[in-house]
Amino acid sequence: MSNxxxxxxxxxxxxxxxxxxxxxxxxQAVELWDSVGHMTLVAALxxxxxxxxxxxxxxxxxxxxxGQEILAxxxxxxxx
Amino acid sequence: MKSYFIKDINxxxxxxxxxxSNMYIIIKGVEAIVIDPHKNEEAIKTLKEKGVSKxxxxxxxxxTDHTSGIYIFxxxxxxTLICQEECGKHICNPRSQRPLLIYFTxxxxxxxxxxxLLEKFKQxxxxxxxxxxxxxxxxxLMTIMGLNVWFKHIPGHSKGSNIIVIxxxxxxxxxxxxxxxxxITRFPGSxxxxxxxxxxxxxxxxxxxxxxxxxxxxxxILDSMYKDGKLHIxxx
Numbered sequence: 001m002s003n004x005x006x007x008x009x010x011x012x013x014x015x016x017x018x019x020x021x022x023x024x025x026x027x028q029a030v031e032l033w034d035s036v037g038h039m040t041l042v043a044a045l046x047x048x049x050x051x052x053x054x055x056x057x058x059x060x061x062x063x064x065x066x067g068q069e070i071l072a073x074x075x076x077x078x079x080x
Numbered sequence: 081m082k083s084y085f086i087k088d089i090n091x092x093x094x095x096x097x098x099x100x101s102n103m104y105i106i107i108k109g110v111e112a113i114v115i116d117p118h119k120n121e122e123a124i125k126t127l128k129e130k131g132v133s134k135x136x137x138x139x140x141x142x143x144t145d146h147t148s149g150i151y152i153f154x155x156x157x158x159x160t161l162i163c164q165e166e167c168g169k170h171i172c173n174p175r176s177q178r179p180l181l182i183y184f185t186x187x188x189x190x191x192x193x194x195x196x197l198l199e200k201f202k203q204x205x206x207x208x209x210x211x212x213x214x215x216x217x218x219x220x221l222m223t224i225m226g227l228n229v230w231f232k233h234i235p236g237h238s239k240g241s242n243i244i245v246i247x248x249x250x251x252x253x254x255x256x257x258x259x260x261x262x263x264i265t266r267f268p269g270s271x272x273x274x275x276x277x278x279x280x281x282x283x284x285x286x287x288x289x290x291x292x293x294x295x296x297x298x299x300x301i302l303d304s305m306y307k308d309g310k311l312h313i314x315x316x
Contacts, residue, residue, distance in 0.1 A: 035188060036264055036316065039181050043268035052175055055202075059187050 003049070004078050007071070010044045011064060025064040049076050081122060084299055086291050087249045089227075093293070094120045098201050099182055100296050101145040104252060107132060108225040112157075115244065115252050116140055116295065117149035119204065124156055132157065136224055138231075139163040140254025140295055141241040142170035143267075144179040151208045160213045162222075164233050167240025168212035170269075177209055181267075234282055236265055236275025243283075250291040251302070257283055258294040259305050262316035272315070284311050 001009075008019050015032045017025070027033055033041070042058050045051075045067070051074040053061075061067050068078050084091045092105040096118040104115040105123060111134045112127055127135070135157040139147060142163070150171075153159050163171070170176045179201075186198040214220075220231045230245040237256045244252040256263065256279060265272035288303040305311050 032266075035181065035184050036266055038184055040266060040268050042180065046175075055178070055180070055183050058180055059184060 002080060003071075003076050006048050007045070007068065007076075007078070010041065010048050011067075014041045014044050022064045027062045045071065049074065051076070081126075082298070084291070084293075087247060089247070089249070091250070091293065091299075092123070092126070093299070094118070094123050096120075096145060096148075098186060098197060099145040102293070102295055102297075103149065104293055106225070106227075106246075108227075110134060111136065111225045113138060113225065113227075114153055115293075116146035116254065117153055118145070119149040119152045119206075124152065127157065135159045137161045138229075138244050138252070139167055139171070139240075140244065140252055141238045141256070142167040142176070142269075143181070143238060143255070144177060145182055146254065146295060147171055147177075147210070148179065148182075148205065150210050151206055161210060162214040162220075162231070163212050164231070164240040164242045165215045165217050166233075166235075167238075167242070168215040170238075170240055171210045171212065174207070174209050177207070179205060232282065234275075234279040236271055236279040237263060238267065239269045239271075241279075243286075245286070245290070248287065248290075250293060250299075251286065252293045253283075253295065255295040257292060257305070257311075257313075258297050259292070259300045260297045261294070262314040264316045266316075280311065280313070 008022060011022055012019060015030055046053060057070045061070055082093045094103045103118050106113040107130055110131055112132045113136045115138045117137060135153050137150060137153060137159050186201055190196060190198050216231060218233050222229045227246050231242050233242050234256050235241055241254055241256045265275045286302060290302045291299055292302050293299050
C-alpha cells in the first residue's frame with residue numbers, strides 16, 4: 001500500500017467518508033471531524049506512519065491537503 | 081473551590097481553569113485522598129495548613145486533564161498513586177501523556193474568544209510520566225483513611241476508566257458518567273460498544289441514592305439521571 005493510500009484510508013476510516021470526499025476536505029466540514037475526531041485522526045496517522053507529531057503541527061492540521069504537507073516534514077513521501 | 085458535606089465527610093472540588101475538569105480532595109487527619117489532580121496552589125496550601133503529609137492519589141482515567149497535576153503532589157507530599165492497569169500503562173508513556181486535546185481545545189477557544197489560554201497553558205504545563213504504585217485489572221477493595229473504597233473498571237470512555245465508590249455513599253465517575261456533559265466514546269482508546277454493553281449495566285447496578293462526583297460539572301444524585309427506569313446518557 002502506498003503512503004497516499006494509507007493516508008486516505010486513515011481519513012476514510014476515522015471520518016467515515018468515501019475517498020471521493022477527501023479532496024478539499026477541511027476541519028469541521030463534516031460532523032466527525034470535530035475536536036474529538038481530530039484527536040482520533042492524529043492518533044491514527046501517527047500509528048499508520050509510526051511518527052510522533054509536534055503540537056503545532058497537530059493544531060495546524062486543518063485540511064486533507066495540509067495534512068500531507070505536515071506529514072512530508074516527517075519524511076512521509078506521497079510521490080512514491 | 082466548592083465543598084460538599086456527605087455522610088460526615090467533606091469533599092472539596094477544584095475546577096481546572098483550562099478544561100473545567102474536576103479535582104476532588106478528602107482530608108482526614110494527616111492524610112488526604114486526591115482524585116484526578118491538577119496543579120492548584122490553593123489546594124496545596126489547604127493541605128499544608130491542615131498538616132497533611134500523606135496523599136493517596138486516585139485516577140478516574142488516564143486523560144491528561146485528569147492527571148496533569150500529579151507531579152505537584154509528589155513534590156509536596158508522600159504519595160501513593162492508585163489506578164486501573166490500563167490507565168497505569170498510559171500514564172507511564174510519554175507519547176500518550178501529551179495533552180493534545182487540551183492544546184487543541186484551547187486553540188479553538190482562543191480563536192473564538194480572542195483569549196490567549198493556549199500560550200498560558202504551554203507555559204504552565206509540566207510534561208511528566210508516572211508509575212502507579214498500586215494497579216488492578218477489574219476491581220479492588222481497600223480501606224484507606226478508614227474509608228471503604230471500591231475501584232471498579234468501566235471501559236468505554238477510555239481503556240483505563242473506573243469508578244471509585246466510597247463508603248457506599250458517593251462515587252467518583254470521571255468522564256464516564258456526567259449529567260451536564262455528553263459521554264465521549266470516540267477518543268483514541270474509547271469503545272462505544274463496551275460502554276453500552278459492559279459499563280452501562282455496572283452503572284445501572286449502583287444504588288440510585290449515591291451522590292455522584294463527575295469529571296466535569298457539579299455533583300448530583302444518581303437517581304436524577306434516570307428516565308423510564310434507565311440511566312439517560314447522551315453520547316458524543
